[in-house]
Amino acid sequence: MSTSKYRRILLKLSGEALMGKGQFGIDGDTLRMVAQQIKAVKDESGVEVAIVVGGGNIWRGSDAAATGMDRAAADYAGMLATVINALALQDALEKKGLVSRTQSAIPIQSVAEPYIRLRAIRHLEKGRVVIFAAGTGNPYMTTDTAAALRAIEIKAEVLLMAKNKVDGVYSADPQRDPTAKKFDRIDHRQALNMGLQVMDATAFSLCMENNLPIVVFDLNAPNSIQRAVAKEAIGTLVFTGVEA
Numbered sequence: 001m002s003t004s005k006y007r008r009i010l011l012k013l014s015g016e017a018l019m020g021k022g023q024f025g026i027d028g029d030t031l032r033m034v035a036q037q038i039k040a041v042k043d044e045s046g047v048e049v050a051i052v053v054g055g056g057n058i059w060r061g062s063d064a065a066a067t068g069m070d071r072a073a074a075d076y077a078g079m080l081a082t083v084i085n086a087l088a089l090q091d092a093l094e095k096k097g098l099v100s101r102t103q104s105a106i107p108i109q110s111v112a113e114p115y116i117r118l119r120a121i122r123h124l125e126k127g128r129v130v131i132f133a134a135g136t137g138n139p140y141m142t143t144d145t146a147a148a149l150r151a152i153e154i155k156a157e158v159l160l161m162a163k164n165k166v167d168g169v170y171s172a173d174p175q176r177d178p179t180a181k182k183f184d185r186i187d188h189r190q191a192l193n194m195g196l197q198v199m200d201a202t203a204f205s206l207c208m209e210n211n212l213p214i215v216v217f218d219l220n221a222p223n224s225i226q227r228a229v230a231k232e233a234i235g236t237l238v239f240t241g242v243e244a
Contacts, residue, residue, distance in 0.1 A: 008048040010156040012147035015056035017164040017219040026088050035092035037225040048124040051131045052147040055081030075139035086133035100129040105137030117153050144203040152210045159214045160228050167218040168236035169198055188240045214238040
């Protein structure tokens with residue numbers, strides 16, 4: 001990876017990552033750790049930071065649908081879970097002195113702005129942290145797809161995928177296959193041809209088609225977000241052609 005710093009990033013936080021060591025909900029220590037790291041990133045590099053949050057720590061639409069709930073209704077409930085996470089994260093950021101805005105893909109004007117691309121970019125240019133909630137606003141679309149889409153829309157230079165206890169991309173599930181190989185760097189097309197589960201297929205295709213590099217890393221690693229932004233060797237870099 002080149003040593004030049006990023007100008008604008010999009011950080012994808014899975015809902016599960018916000019659970020910390022718990023089994024459900026939001027862990028306060030993890031939330032404060034994320035907020036502190038984002039503050040350090042802003043203070044040290046001035047990089048523009050946008051965030052997409054998942055909702056799996058509160059609700060998983062696919063699991064609800066598997067029990068018989070209508071899939072679209074289950075997915076809309078999941079979008080509301082991401083709004084809860086976004087508001088909690090915004091509060092943590094504000095307590096660290098960072099001006100932030102939450103934009104929701106579904107109308108919920110009492111607590112969040114509507115998603116407007118140019119307004120989001122303007123917030124970033126003014127140094128504010130922008131949190132994108134409610135996915136894409138459409139059922140059957142994951143928050144990974146929302147992260148890829150928003151990153152492309154705001155012209156982010158990289159998509160940082162912060163996972164819970166997943167420290168990169170492997171040739172197989174390392175918990176099931178002790179011989180699984182971890183990749184430090186891998187090309188989008190090579191990952192696709194090998195059938196590696198970097199993210200869902202729609203999100204991955206968006207990144208590949210738009211030459212958007214992805215860094216997959218474990219949120220719980222020391223100073224993980226700061227290290228990813230600084231282009232240190234952490235997790236796995238997925239790139240097309242020339243590395244980020």
